[in-house]
Amino acid sequence: MVDAILQASARVLLKHGYAGMSTNVVAQQAGVSIGSLYQYFPNKASLLTALHNRHAEQMAQSIEAILAAPGGHGLRGEVVRLVRAAMAAHEMEPELHRQLEKERPFFESPTDEPGLSGDIHRHILRLLQEHPDVVAHSDLALAAWMTMRMTESLVHTAVLHPPHDLDAVRIEAAIVDAIHAFLTYPRAG
Amino acid sequence: MVDAILQASARVLLKHGYAGMSTNVVAQQAGVSIGSLYQYFPNKASLLTALHNRHAEQMAQSIEAILAAPGGHGLRGEVVRLVRAAMAAHEMEPELHRQLEKERPFFESPTDEPGLSGDIHRHILRLLQEHPDVVAHSDLALAAWMTMRMTESLVHTAVLHPPHDLDAVRIEAAIVDAIHAFLTYPRAG
Amino acid sequence: MVDAILQASARVLLKHGYAGMSTNVVAQQAGVSIGSLYQYFPNKASLLTALHNRHAEQMAQSIEAILAAPGGHGLRGEVVRLVRAAMAAHEMEPELHRQLEKERPFFESPTDEPGLSGDIHRHILRLLQEHPDVVAHSDLALAAWMTMRMTESLVHTAVLHPPHDLDAVRIEAAIVDAIHAFLTYPRAG
Amino acid sequence: MVDAILQASARVLLKHGYAGMSTNVVAQQAGVSIGSLYQYFPNKASLLTALHNRHAEQMAQSIEAILAAPGGHGLRGEVVRLVRAAMAAHEMEPELHRQLEKERPFFESPTDEPGLSGDIHRHILRLLQEHPDVVAHSDLALAAWMTMRMTESLVHTAVLHPPHDLDAVRIEAAIVDAIHAFLTYPRAG
DNA sequence: GATGAATGAGGGTTCATTCAT
DNA sequence: TATGAATGAACCCTCATTCAT
Structure with missing residues (x-):
């Protein structure tokens, strides 16, 4: 029922x-x-909350499964998995996701919701720590936050507002490139 | 009145x-x-529309002004201006902007208004074309789209959902880095 | 309720x-x-419609009952019944009837509902056909229409706008006379 | 203005x-x-009142003109003029007339304004008195009232709700017949 | 537990009327 | 005198929520 x-x-x-x-x-x-x-x-809002939670759980499962799956090695392999996970999550029920998001964002600042986005944040942090040789950042917290935001927002846009004249596969590749470039990009400071 | x-x-x-x-x-x-x-x-919805239009105009003016302002040279200088423009636009009335975004789809055509975002897209395309030596992309349309989405969504998040433990100045720098890295990142293909 | x-x-x-x-x-x-x-x-207008339908049903029942009742014989007897039926119908809830008439056109099809008035029209036609010896009309359709209009409008006025100085009984008799006179009146053509 | x-x-x-x-x-x-x-x-209702008065005046003029016009002699000639006058009056602006009728009761005293209809009533009374030989009524007040109501209501219906399958000329003749029949109809009492 | 008739606060909108200019 | 921006009471209707059965 x-x-x-x-x-x-x-x-x-x-x-x-x-x-x-x-x-x-x-x-x-x-x-x-x-x-x-x-x-x-108890009330109308609780329907949304329940929907939100259910969707978040499904997304979390999907994400965990993909993140834990075997695949390419090295930092790039991890980034590929990360982007794939995000895409899978967003493709789950994109329109529902969008509506839900409208009323209550899924990915709020990591400390807010300990559940999904906290897990991902930790996952990314660990990932960066495990590849100290290629990650060109000293402030890992900042790098992790940027990684998460780039992943989420680029994938979000790509799935929910895809540009009609660009190929989905190439967009995904470009997102991976962007994240990887950011992480390994040697800078002055 | x-x-x-x-x-x-x-x-x-x-x-x-x-x-x-x-x-x-x-x-x-x-x-x-x-x-x-x-x-x-004429009705309640028109209040939103008017608010949206006004806000879009203000943003457009601000963006144009900053993009046309003098500043750092080279591709990086351009990216800095781009990010600054986006931040200024989003900082204008961030919460209002957010609400407007939230409600818009139900009242307006789903197509992003071609005015502002079209202008910016063209600006970015021209920018990429003017720096062929450092831009490592063959598909400029894709690169421009990515640049625009990265700018918009990273700035959006940074302004509207800033992580409380990170410094705004460093975030802005990181966003510039990310975009610049993406644009100049040498890849296989 | x-x-x-x-x-x-x-x-x-x-x-x-x-x-x-x-x-x-x-x-x-x-x-x-x-x-x-x-x-x-479903809305305000439907109140009127319902009121109208209920009233029309009650009127129809009353009219049928009186028309079928035993009474005077011959054409005059029929006319008496017809007028009595009309008066009973109009006296049912005269003011309500009047208001309903007033507002109806804006809410219903301009065609008089075929039910009630159609039945009466047929009744009158049959009545005329059954008394060929005294009915002095060749065009029975016209005679029937006149009979119906005379009945309806004279009774309507008599009930809803009665002249204060005239006796109701004598008015009813006069209406019967008028209709009977019209039907049996020998004319040139 | x-x-x-x-x-x-x-x-x-x-x-x-x-x-x-x-x-x-x-x-x-x-x-x-x-x-x-x-x-x-002074207010919205007064628009209706003014419209009504203007229309009543026009009708009165038209009616007076026709009643005073030369034409057939005898009672029947008078009845013809009466019906013609009523038809002319109703045909003046039939739809406006109808609307005005519909709304009037709420704005005016229930007593018919003595002006127009009073004049006509007097005219009819005089007319009946002038033809004592053919008018078969002792109660002239009742006969006059009936004459007026028959004229008004039959003409009203004929003009505003004409049956689509009957000829207007023949209807007019039938109305004259009906009134004449009523007036000259010999009865028991 | 399941039902759904009943509730009524509150919403968007209209329009007759006024009055400062 | 003519104007029309401004007013606000009142209207029709919706819908989240309750509670007797």
Whole structure:
């Protein structure tokens, strides 16, 4: 029942946005009475929260799986996995993701949400520490933050607002290049 | 009067979001009767549109001014100006900008307004063409798109969701580094 | 509940007309919340429609009953029944009837509902055909239309705008006379 | 200016009904400022009243002219003139007339204004008195009232809701017949 | 637990009317 | 006198939430 409600919520949210998402309509679409909906969810906002959490979990699983998968070696291999993980996560239910994000960002500053983005932040930090020879940064915290933001925002844009005249595969490669270039880029200071 | 209404709109929008922004409250905050509000704006959505347009114009002016200003030479100098322009634009009214972004899709055509972002895209393309010796890309369209997205999204995040433990100046430098590294990064293909 | 709402609608409609009939006031008068009103009626106009339909049904029943009742024989007897039926129908809720007539055109198709008036028209036609010896008309369609209009409009006026110095009984008799005279009146053509 | 306003009122009234007739729109259509409108008419209802009066005057003139015109002799000739006068009056601006009828009751005393209809009533009374030989009624007041109502309501219906399959000329003749039949119809009492 | 009829605060919007210019 | 910007009460309607069954 909870699941039917969440599915209906997602459907209605996508079609009409949060403001246009009526709890009565959600209940009806879920084939459930409005009373039952309120037995499982205290209010309208909690539908979004639940949807958000569910989606975050799915994304986390997908990301973990890809990050742990075998693949290219070295820093570049890690970056490739990172970007692939981000793309997979964003491609999961892109439109839902977008709506959800609108009301409550997924990737807030790492300290805010200890869950997903904290894990990723730690993963990236470890990754940078494990390749001291090629990473040209002294401030690893800053480098990790930049890496995470670049990954997230470039992938986000690439998946949700893809430029119609550019090839998806080449965009992905370009994102990997950008991150790798940033990490290994020798600078003055 | 139009201005008072728009200011009040911005204030209420920031505090309560679009759904929670009552036209009556906006009028009251503007010190204007609800009737007067509707004499200048045909409906609630038009408040957002006007706010958006005004903001876009201000941003465009700011960006143009900074891009045309004198400054460092060479590709890096250009990138610095680009990032500075983006930061200035985003710092203008960051929270308003964010809300506007959030609500826009439901009220306007999904196509990014071609004006501003088109101009910038062209500017970046020209910039890349003018530095063929250091730009390590053959597909300039892709490089320009990446440059624009990196600038926009990294600056956006840095301004609107700044990590509390990192220095703004160093973040700006890191963004410049990232873009410059991407542009000059020698790759296999 | 539907009935309480309709009764309140009728009351308010009579007092203030359609334009001055506020749905909130109707709900309040019905002892029902405005939300409940809108659970049973999709909008304000539908209140009128429902009122109209209910009234039309009641009138139809009353008319049928009287037309089928035993009574005087011959054409005159039929005309008496016809006029009595019309008077009973108009006396049912005369003021409501009047308001309903007034507002209807804006909400319904301009064609008179075929149900009631069509039935009566047919009834009259048959009636004329059954008394060929006394009916002095060759064009029965025209005669039927005139009969119906005379009945309706004379009764309407007599009931809704009765002249204060004339006796209702004698008016009814005069209406019967007029119709009977028209039907049996020998003319040149 | 007054005239421009009244013409615009009539136009808007016909198009949108009284409820949908906005004083601002009327002023605009009249090419006059809303302030000026309120300089000549104290409120919205007075527009209707003025329109009504103007229309009544025109009708009165038309009716008087036709009633005084030469024509057929005898009672039947008078009835013909009466019906012609009524038809001319109703055909003047039928739709405006209809709208005016619809809204009037809310703005005027329920007693028919003594002006026009009083005059006609007197005219009919005199007419009946002048033909004692053919008029088969002892209660002339009742006969006059019936004559007036028959004329008005039959003509009203014939002009404003003409049956599509009947000839206007024959309808007019039938109305004359009906009235004449009623007046000369010999009855028991 | 499940239901869904009932609630009513509150929302966007209109328009008759006023009054300073 | 003519103007029209300004007013704000009031309207129709929605929808998150409750609670008796």
